[in-house]
Each structure stands twice: as C-alpha cells, then as structure tokens.
Amino acid sequence: MSTPTSDDYVIRAIRPDEWTSVKQLRLDALRDPVAPIAFLETYEEAVAEPDAFWQERATRSGEGSHTARQFIAEAPDGTWAGTVTVLVEEAGTEDWAGYPIERRQGHVVGVFVRPEHRGTGLIKALFDAGVEWAWQQGVERVRLLVHADNARAQGAYRKVGFGPSGFVVAFSKDAAENELEFVLERRS
Numbered sequence: 001m002s003t004p005t006s007d008d009y010v011i012r013a014i015r016p017d018e019w020t021s022v023k024q025l026r027l028d029a030l031r032d033p034v035a036p037i038a039f040l041e042t043y044e045e046a047v048a049e050p051d052a053f054w055q056e057r058a059t060r061s062g063e064g065s066h067t068a069r070q071f072i073a074e075a076p077d078g079t080w081a082g083t084v085t086v087l088v089e090e091a092g093t094e095d096w097a098g099y100p101i102e103r104r105q106g107h108v109v110g111v112f113v114r115p116e117h118r119g120t121g122l123i124k125a126l127f128d129a130g131v132e133w134a135w136q137q138g139v140e141r142v143r144l145l146v147h148a149d150n151a152r153a154q155g156a157y158r159k160v161g162f163g164p165s166g167f168v169v170a171f172s173k174d175a176a177e178n179e180l181e182f183v184l185e186r187r188s
C-alpha cells in the first residue's frame with residue numbers, strides 16, 4: 001500500500017452521539033509515550049471518568065456548539081486517526097490555569113495523531129479546519145501551549161503557521177514554567 005496523504009482522510013467535526021469514539025481516541029492519546037508532556041490529564045484519571053463525562057465532553061465540543069469544536073481525521077477504514085479541539089476563550093475571563101484572557105481567542109487543545117498516521121500531513125488538514133472554524137467564531141487570534149521539550153509538536157505547529165509569542169507558563173502551580181505559547185494572528 002502506498003503512503004497515505006492528507007487527501008486520504010475525511011476531516012470533520014465530531015457529533016455529540018460519538019462520545020465512545022471520543023473516549024477511545026483520548027484514552028489512546030493518553031497512553032502515548034509523549035503524553036506526560038503533551039496532555040494535562042493522565043490515563044488513570046481519564047479512564048476513571050463515568051460515561052456522563054464523555055457524553056458531556058462530546059456535546060460541549062460537538063457539532064452545534066459555538067464554544068468549542070473537536071475535529072477528527074477519519075481514515076478510509078473508519079479509524080479516527082487524529083484530532084484537534086478548539087476552545088473559544090472570551091476576553092475578560094481567566095483560562096483554566098488562572099491566567100487572564102485579554103483578547104477573544106481560540107485555544108487549540110488535545111492535539112493527537114496516532115503514531116501510524118504521523119507525517120502524512122493530516123495534522124495540517126486538522127489545523128486548517130480548526131483555525132477556519134475559530135475565525136468563523138470571530139476570534140482575534142488562535143493560540144496553543146506546547147511543552148519546551150516537545151520538539152515534534154513544535155515542528156508541526158510552525159509548519160501550520162504558528163510561532164512563539166514569548167509567553168511561557170506552568171501547567172500547574174507545582175510545575176516548572178515550561179509551556180510555550182504559540183500563536184497565529186488573524187490577518188485582516
């Protein structure tokens with residue numbers, strides 16, 4: 001079989017009724033060797049969550065929601081090969097870590113491509129969909145946080161047009177400040 005390209009995948013928003021697939025993809029992401037520096041929650045925390053948690057997550061970020069949207073890349077065999085989720089952060093609020101939000105912006109989280117689908121370009125297709133959705137929501141910029149040691153993710157983000165803002169934060173009160181903010185400004 002030839003190496004797949006991004007054209008071989010269907011990029012689409014998840015539906016709220018697809019919460020079991022949302023759960024499965026997230027649990028697989030949390031078992032990735034890079035997970036400790038890529039994601040806020042652990043596999044143990046996520047696997048202990050009740051069905052209602054996943055149902056609520058799929059509703060909150062599924063088709064029809066204007067505050068968040070999860071996109072997936074569906075391979076020809078139906079496998080969910082990768083995902084990005086974009087949250088809308090309102091100016092004047094605080095983000096999950098307590099930092100003030102100064103501008104209305106998109107925040108990309110939960111970025112994951114299954115190892116066997118990496119390097120195919122589908123991460124760009126996922127970002128194109130996520131960023132386009134964010135602009136449609138009227139945000140001024142889109143940002144994300146990436147660990148200083150996560151070189152592959154940083155490489156992928158630079159390829160899709162994001163760059164460091166210079167803002168560096170800690171994931172939690174006890175953690176070192178090693179999360180780099182990358183941003184993509186809206187072109188008027």
Ligand SMILES: CC(C)(COP(=O)(O)OP(=O)(O)OC[C@H]1O[C@@H](n2cnc3c(N)ncnc32)[C@H](O)[C@@H]1OP(=O)(O)O)[C@@H](O)C(=O)NCCC(=O)NCCS
Nearest residue numbers: 034038111112113118119120121123146151152153155156
């Ligand atoms: C991050 C992720 C989504 C990127 O998707 P991907 O398909 O692997 O990305 P790509 O291969 O298209 O792009 C990565 C780029 O970084 C480059 N890269 C890889 N390792 C690198 C390293 N150690 N240093 C610098 N650049 C590196 C790659 O060469 C590639 O650039 P190129 O296409 O110009 O060669 C995927 O690797 C993944 O799911 N990782 C585990 C979870 C994760 O880290 N999520 C991000 C949380 S912030």
